Amino acid sequence: MKRFLGFVRKEFLHIFRDPLTMIIIFGIPAVQILLFGFVVSTDLKETKVAFLDLSKDEITRTLSGKICSSGFFELGADLTGYHEAEHVLRKNKIKAVIVFEKDFGRRLISDGTASVHIIADGSEPNMATLITSHISAIIADYNRELAGAGLQQVLLVQPEVRMFYNPTLKGQFMFVPGVITLIMLLICALMTSITITREKEFGTMEVLLVSPLRPAQIILGKVLPYFILSFVDVILILLLSWFVFELPVKGSLALLLAELMLYILMSLSLGILISTVAKNMQQAIFISLVGMMLPTVLLSGFIIPVESMPMPYQWVSKILPPAYFITIIKNIMIKGTGFLYVWKETLFLLVFTLAAIGLSIRNFKIRLQ
Amino acid sequence: MTSREPVITVQNLVKRFGSFVANDNLNFEVYAGEIFGFLGANGAGKTTALRILSGLSAPTSGKVMVAGVDAGRNPERIKRNIGYMCQRFSLYEDLTVTENITLYGGIYGMKRNEIRGKTAALLERLQFGAYGNTLISALPLGLRQKLAFAVAVLHQPKIVFLDEPTGGVDPITRRQFWEMIYETAAGGITVFVTTHYMDEAEYCDRVSIMSEGKIVALDTPAALKKQYGVSSVEEVFVKIARPGQQLIP
Numbered sequence: 001m002k003r004f005l006g007f008v009r010k011e012f013l014h015i016f017r018d019p020l021t022m023i024i025i026f027g028i029p030a031v032q033i034l035l036f037g038f039v040v041s042t043d044l045k046e047t048k049v050a051f052l053d054l055s056k057d058e059i060t061r062t063l064s065g066k067i068c069s070s071g072f073f074e075l076g077a078d079l080t081g082y083h084e085a086e087h088v089l090r091k092n093k094i095k096a097v098i099v100f101e102k103d104f105g106r107r108l109i110s111d112g113t114a115s116v117h118i119i120a121d122g123s124e125p126n127m128a129t130l131i132t133s134h135i136s137a138i139i140a141d142y143n144r145e146l147a148g149a150g151l152q153q154v155l156l157v158q159p160e161v162r163m164f165y166n167p168t169l170k171g172q173f174m175f176v177p178g179v180i181t182l183i184m185l186l187i188c189a190l191m192t193s194i195t196i197t198r199e200k201e202f203g204t205m206e207v208l209l210v211s212p213l214r215p216a217q218i219i220l221g222k223v224l225p226y227f228i229l230s231f232v233d234v235i236l237i238l239l240l241s242w243f244v245f246e247l248p249v250k251g252s253l254a255l256l257l258a259e260l261m262l263y264i265l266m267s268l269s270l271g272i273l274i275s276t277v278a279k280n281m282q283q284a285i286f287i288s289l290v291g292m293m294l295p296t297v298l299l300s301g302f303i304i305p306v307e308s309m310p311m312p313y314q315w316v317s318k319i320l321p322p323a324y325f326i327t328i329i330k331n332i333m334i335k336g337t338g339f340l341y342v343w344k345e346t347l348f349l350l351v352f353t354l355a356a357i358g359l360s361i362r363n364f365k366i367r368l369q
Numbered sequence: 370m371t372s373r374e375p376v377i378t379v380q381n382l383v384k385r386f387g388s389f390v391a392n393d394n395l396n397f398e399v400y401a402g403e404i405f406g407f408l409g410a411n412g413a414g415k416t417t418a419l420r421i422l423s424g425l426s427a428p429t430s431g432k433v434m435v436a437g438v439d440a441g442r443n444p445e446r447i448k449r450n451i452g453y454m455c456q457r458f459s460l461y462e463d464l465t466v467t468e469n470i471t472l473y474g475g476i477y478g479m480k481r482n483e484i485r486g487k488t489a490a491l492l493e494r495l496q497f498g499a500y501g502n503t504l505i506s507a508l509p510l511g512l513r514q515k516l517a518f519a520v521a522v523l524h525q526p527k528i529v530f531l532d533e534p535t536g537g538v539d540p541i542t543r544r545q546f547w548e549m550i551y552e553t554a555a556g557g558i559t560v561f562v563t564t565h566y567m568d569e570a571e572y573c574d575r576v577s578i579m580s581e582g583k584i585v586a587l588d589t590p591a592a593l594k595k596q597y598g599v600s601s602v603e604e605v606f607v608k609i610a611r612p613g614q615q616l617i618p
Binding site for chain 1: 423424425445448449451453454455456459460461462463464468471472473475476477478530
């Protein structure tokens, strides 16, 4: 045991003395969380819209007032004709133009119907959908008000949409679980595969293998510090998202931490597996980045929802452990569900972990022959 | 210090990789306290044999006893009794001299006090006193190699394996390195060394020369020179160790 601890201590020294490793372990997670949280935010917040009011009556003024005071939108410009609409959208500051037809108010009262156009900037499809749905909702709301006041005879059936679990549609709810999934894979798989192949490349692995340390002890000793540090990392990320984005863990914290440990273990065993295959550090980095990080970012549902991918990609995502983990962590963190709702995904992760460990033991033995 | 008591006994050692025979029926003994030179051209099978002797690889057949332990059956037990230093550098560059010594001492199960005492003695003997807290990466290659050797014998093994220990080192440091080897052998540790420098082969008590997986010569340098009627081990080596040379007219 004492031999082992001495060895683990050495591994910590390697980590703490290498500025690059320290940045990857502690700098990148913090930066990513803040970056995704603030910059890549998909929330509507004081988005600039322009109005082309061809009617200029009381009703259109009330409606524009409602839209601008909703908190989602802000008056960007008042247009005088259609020709200006394209111009302001091109300038990129204004994301949508709302057009009230001529005699909007009079028609609404006399005919019971009037039309309003929403022209959104389709070059950012997600944003455009979000904007149109928000504006439609505000208009529908006003519709109902009118109906209530008895101004409209026909009471239209209005759908009322409510977002469960994330009522204000906060973007961070999406990104925090995704970043945790990605970062853990990065630190555990990439860093362990690098640290083990480094020993191979520098020839120190031979010396260790000739020593009384058993191969299993060597691998465990190399992996243990990363296990501990990634766990510390996860806790830091959770604290950060709690205090900065007010995103608490809704479900059981113990369950979340247990699932995290399983996921870390899986990533570590993947890292070991990569190190038994890779001949040098470049190969290890390449396999980790192209073989794991890329599919995780693109296909695990981190940025693009799995349901909106073409079928072949969906099949690929079915065998990606991070995709399962994102489901688990979202369920626990955001929906607050218990183990009963995530046991299938957990089982998959467990099977995958055991397979990776089994394979790396086999590979390691072959290499020793 | 050489006695006739064998610490390594190899009988009919064969190692095959598929159809390729890397070690073809090796038979030799290494005696306690001697400096045994293990020569051969690249690809002659030296490294394979060295890996088997140090318990890293299992023999296909034959009997290998190292420090009284059967290498084929009990490779883990060999490891406590041997030291190992390979041609590639074996210390950690981002650790200090003291940290490296402590690490290897710890791996070999030495007690903390023992390591501390040894470290002080070692630093003094190598005149390294000022370097205790220096990172290895800041040391010149010669010093590193000497330190690596000292670390390899820190736990007083019965045998130390040196795999081309002086590759890339300047002549003066090589000379000092061999003085360390003599001291170590005089202290009762058997030294098993592979090298490409034929002048170093002259310093060995006995040398064996491998060619195409077989040991083709094994004796004292003086006896080999006499047998082949030449004046240096280098000439002996060129005469017998270059496979296929006879085919060239």
